[in-house]
Amino acid sequence: MNAIATADLRKSYGDLTALAGLTLDVPSGELFALLGPNGAGKSTTIRILTGQLRPDAGSASVLGVDPVEDPVGVRERIGVLPEQESPPSFMTPREYFDFVASVRGIDDDALSERVETWAARLSFREKLDTLNTDLSRGQQQKVMITGAFLHDPDLVFIDEPLVNLDPIVQETVKRFLESYRDDGNTVFLSTHDIDVAAELCDRVGIVREGDLVATRRPAELGEGE
Ligand code: ADP
Numbered sequence: 001m002n003a004i005a006t007a008d009l010r011k012s013y014g015d016l017t018a019l020a021g022l023t024l025d026v027p028s029g030e031l032f033a034l035l036g037p038n039g040a041g042k043s044t045t046i047r048i049l050t051g052q053l054r055p056d057a058g059s060a061s062v063l064g065v066d067p068v069e070d071p072v073g074v075r076e077r078i079g080v081l082p083e084q085e086s087p088p089s090f091m092t093p094r095e096y097f098d099f100v101a102s103v104r105g106i107d108d109d110a111l112s113e114r115v116e117t118w119a120a121r122l123s124f125r126e127k128l129d130t131l132n133t134d135l136s137r138g139q140q141q142k143v144m145i146t147g148a149f150l151h152d153p154d155l156v157f158i159d160e161p162l163v164n165l166d167p168i169v170q171e172t173v174k175r176f177l178e179s180y181r182d183d184g185n186t187v188f189l190s191t192h193d194i195d196v197a198a199e200l201c202d203r204v205g206i207v208r209e210g211d212l213v214a215t216r217r218p219a220e221l222g223e224g225e
Pocket residue numbers: 038039043044083
């Protein structure tokens with residue numbers, strides 16, 4: 001079954017064409033990346049699939065739900081982490097997770113168990129009660145990743161998950177995403193970094209100027225992409 005399917009998605013901002021008829025399928029259980037230079041349309045695609053933005057034309061299905069017709073229904077079922085997002089500066093990670101749990105309807109037992117599990121997997125347990133504003137960029141990204149996964153969604157969208165992270169944190173995040181995929185879930189990420197796509201992903205969709213120009217296995221990714 002496809003976790004994600006789109007057909008001929010189009011989106012312009014004024015005169016600027018961000019998506020020029022993008023069609024793609026992502027099967028369930030895949031770690032998939034959209035790879036392309038800045039401005040290629042990756043974030044626009046993610047914003048449409050996550051019910052944050054209406055396309056001008058075309059159709060999409062996310063876990064069998066139409067994100068254009070039922071954006072709330074899609075958002076309930078997925079995890080989303082936009083690019084370079086930070087947790088609220090006036091909260092600690094633990095307070096932020098309490099907030100996410102209240103919005104997502106996660107009960108107290110599941111919440112404390114998952115916070116323990118994710119914080120241990122991503123190595124930030126000792127920071128759970130430190131103000132977010134006092135965390136490094138890498139620690140903040142770990143907090144945001146945990147927040148996006150806290151309701152245990154089957155499908156997660158992450159825009160540029162590794163940007164501005166030090167190499168050790170990058171490794172931790174990569175291993176975490178792989179283990180999540182190995183549990184049978186789907187991960188859809190965007191990256192402008194061919195090495196990230198080649199190392200981490202099962203399949204890579206190459207976007208240029210708002211269109212999918214190829215879909216490749218990592219081993220097939222060559223120079224110039
Ligand atoms: P990136 O290219 O790094 O993925 P985005 O394109 O997602 O960054 O831009 C981040 C934010 O800025 C988004 O909310 C997007 O809608 C907005 N944005 C991007 N380009 C423009 C632009 N040319 N004019 C106005 N807003 C823009």
